[in-house]
Amino acid sequence: MVASAPLRRLSESICDLQEKFRPAIHEYPRVIATAQKMLRASQILDIPVFATTQNRARLGETCSELRLDVAGGFATKIHADKTMFSMCTPEIMSFFAQSASKPAVIITGIEAHICVTQTTLDLLRHGHKVYVLADGVSSCNKEEVPVALARLRAEGATVTTSESFLYECMGDAGIAEFKEIAKLVKETKESTSQTLEALCKI
Structure with a gap:
């Protein structure tokens, strides 16, 4: 039996990973590292990427290492600036509305x-x-993060890790993309371990 391709009804959202936040956000380099890994994965798995900046004129561009x-x-479907806190700008939601089915959305970024x-919350409502x-x-205050994640879990979001998500997305080691994703996981193993230690202590 031929393995089926990974779920394609997905999009990846990178929320406000801007240079001016670097000194303020708890373990910011670790967040960037995970975003980099997911960007590479999105390219392999053909997942469209959406990114936002919060008030770019004041807070600057998305961090250059995300490229x-x-x-x-990495090309984005939409790279929007906003003043609202949610990424669900009219531009992004209009794009989602054109889809035949509602895509699942993966979120990385700040502030939690x-x-x-x-x-x-906006995406769940839609x-x-x-x-x-x-x-x-x-977030700037690390204590905010577990509270936010607990709330989002209670509201119906799936709170998971990058590696767990990637394997769930693939679903089968027989798919064509598996070797490339496995290679990516291996290459980022040390960084992933350090990031989990820094950000996921519960």
């Missing part, structure tokens, strides 16, 4: 208790399944 919308980098929370990656979100 969004640059030659040789503000923009990530409001994005997740009928989307939402995966919040616990090793891919943070």
